Amino acid sequence: MPNPHTAQRAALLAAEPMRPAGPRKGVRGGVVSALRDLAAHRELLGMLVRREIKARYKDSALGMVWSLGRPLAMLGIYYVVLGQFLGAARGIDDFAIFVYTGLTAWGLFSDAVSAGTGSIIANGGLVKKVYVPREMFPLASVGSALFNFGIQMVVLIVATAALGHFPTGARWLYFPLALVVILVYATALALFLSAANVYLRDISYLIEIAIMLFFWVSPIVYHWTFMATNLPAGWSAGMRSAVMDIYLANPITLAILGFQRAFWVAGDTHEQIADLAGRLGIVFAVGVALLWLAQRYFTRKQADFAQEL
Amino acid sequence: MTNVVEIRDLSKHFSISKDKSLKERIVNFGRGKAFREEFWALRDVSLDIASGTTVGLVGPNGSGKSTLLKMIGGILQPDTGTVDIRGRLAALLELGAGFHPDLTGRENVFLNAAILGLSRAETEKHFDAIVDFSGIERFIDTQVKFYSSGMYVRLAFAVAVHVDPDILLVDEVLAVGDLPFQQKCMDRIRQLQHDGRTIVFVSHSLDQVAELCDRAVVLEAGTVIADDVPADSLKVLREEFDQRRAADLEKQLAAAAAARARLGGAEGADWPRIESVELLGPDGAPVRQVGPQADVTIAVTIDAPRPTDRLSLTGGIANALGVTAYATNTEIQQASLPTISGRTRIDFTLADLRLVEGNYSLFAALDAHDGAQLDQRRDQTPFVVTGDHKQGGFTWARAQVSVAQA
Secondary structure, eight states: OOHHHHHHHHHHHHTTTOEEEEOHHHHTHHHHHHHHHHHHHHHHHHHHHHHHHHHTTOOOOGGGGGHHHHHHHHHHIIIIIIIIISSSGGTTHHHHHHHHHHHHHHHHHHHHHHHHHHHHHHHHHHHHHOOOOHHHHHHHHHHHHHHHHHHHHHHHHHHHHHHOOOOOOOGGHHHHHHHHHHHHHHHHHHHHHHHHHHOOOOHHHHHHHHHHHHHHSSSSSOTTHHHHHOOTTTTOHHHHHHHHHHHHHHHOOOOOOHHHHOOOGGGGSSOTTTHHHHHHHHHHHHHHHHHHHHHHHHHHTTTTHHHOO | OOOOEEEEEEEEEEEEEOOOOOOHHHHTOGGGGGGEEEEEEEEEEEEETTTOOOOOOEEEESSSHHHHHHHHHHHHHSEEEEEEOOOOEEEEEETTTTTTTTTTHHHHHHHHHTTOOHHHHHHHHHHHEEEEEETOOOGGSSBBGGGGGHHHHHHHHHHHHHHSSSSSEEESSSSSSSSHHHHHHHHHHHHHHHOOOOOEEEOOOOHHHHHHHEEEEEEEETTEEEEOOHHHHHHHHHHHHHHHHHHHHHHHHHHHHHHHHTTTTOOOOOOEEEEEHHHHHHHHSSOOOESEEEEEEEEEOOOEEEEEEEEEEEEEEEESSSSSEEEEEEETOOOOOOOEEEEEEEEEEEEEEOOOOOOEEEEEEEEOSSEEEEEEEEEEEEEEEOOOOOOOOOOOOOOOOOOOOO
């Protein structure tokens, strides 16, 4: 016998349109509906980020303090070995601040990309059993990297104050600009690589190496001018400027320079790159386009995640 | 009728590529086909599910039930055809899929509820009810990695049934926890049914399907072979299972006979079989209709081509849904059978059998002393129990209603 609840619910449902189960396919309305999906699941995203952070340091006595361990150890190594033994600090004032600024910015990027790459596979159990927008998982990796970054930033700001070189004024504007550049590229890469990694597991190993390589390509432990001054002497001026153009086209290099402009006050006496804000603006625009492409790729590939895992 | 799920000509095939690494891909480049295995998990399935119904998906292993459920849940995408749904959907495909072992029960409740589509505010509203339902208040702030598997599924199930779905997909997870908890789960499912929610579930427990569903869909090798009320669908499936079982039995016994023949014996396919299962009245004549209080005999005729000892025989009565209403066994009755040779009739005489009215049938099974089943018969001798249309359930009783001030 039909009971009143059944009829009532059926009547309410009859008013709703039918929709395809699962993610919507095709480019049409893709980004908009993906964003709407994400907005609807923002609480879940927040919880996934919190889960990553909480679970990482659960059961350790010092907890989140450990998120500072690695960067501080790296700072110590680079400061002592590179700075003092190898003399890199001689040409750079406040070398500790300089290195730590670069490490903090780089840490955000590399954490987000490497965790993001493995995120779909790491959450395979969920991907196979429940439908949630799968963009959640790489985005949660970026979010958790952002949290660690926040802690390191607090240390950085305290350190600048302690050394009496607290950044003031308009230089702070470089910080959000450089930060969004890193976030856009890290998110785009995390989306693209997490999807690709499902189909070709080698990606995660490749990324490990690429991240190590690009750490040294970026001006983190050396000043960007070292690149120019250490090019082979035999090269023509045209060749030199071409190499430097390529070098400075790296968005992460530019973002790190932006961070240094903001927080490394002693750097004002060093040679500055021309029109850093403009360059950051351009790579940001390119980054947004790449993010869009990465999202398209992700959407296309995610339909088969559950069966590939 | 408002449909909440509409499936049209749905097909899904899986190709299992065996080369995952770059090296293997390069080595096998151009020979891709040889290293791929393809099979159709679903073929041209069309199905409408109306709001407020409970549908059971049943079938042998690998028939595509779980794939179909995942397609409705949007976890897998169709190759061809469409799956359209409306309303809020919650999938309960694996209990605690979203649980993180390092987080506490409390944190996992919130996380899992969010995964199933509940907002934080809604979860907070239901939190006490969830914990209460799970019955593990004491451990809610313990990390779930220290939980026993029973506690784990209790909490996961508690979260899942408190999500407020219009469509609930359930995959083989109802048989969790201890008996009281299972009953709690069943009560909750009935409550969800009463609320007019649609439930689609996969189960291997045919009794459960018969009990809960309005409709059962039988899948076999990716196609729908029956879609009807449970009684009829399950009959199709049981026949299918019996055929498989019989084929298996045939193979096993043939292998055993061959082994015996190799060892020197000249026996062929000579194991004992059930020849017939009959229902007899008090006068020894076959009957097809009995009253609510009946004296009947289940007469099983066995044919043993050569003398066989220590056999055990089960006889019983199944109702229209195939659920066992009565069963007994020569061993339980402590009536050990003598060595049987040739055609032999064994009678189970049931005095004062009180079955509720309905359609029934007989079944019998013959086991060897080592527990191996030699033969079985189901749906034998259909018969009717008449009644006064005043009772339900399994048994009949002389009932009377009286009212008094308490």
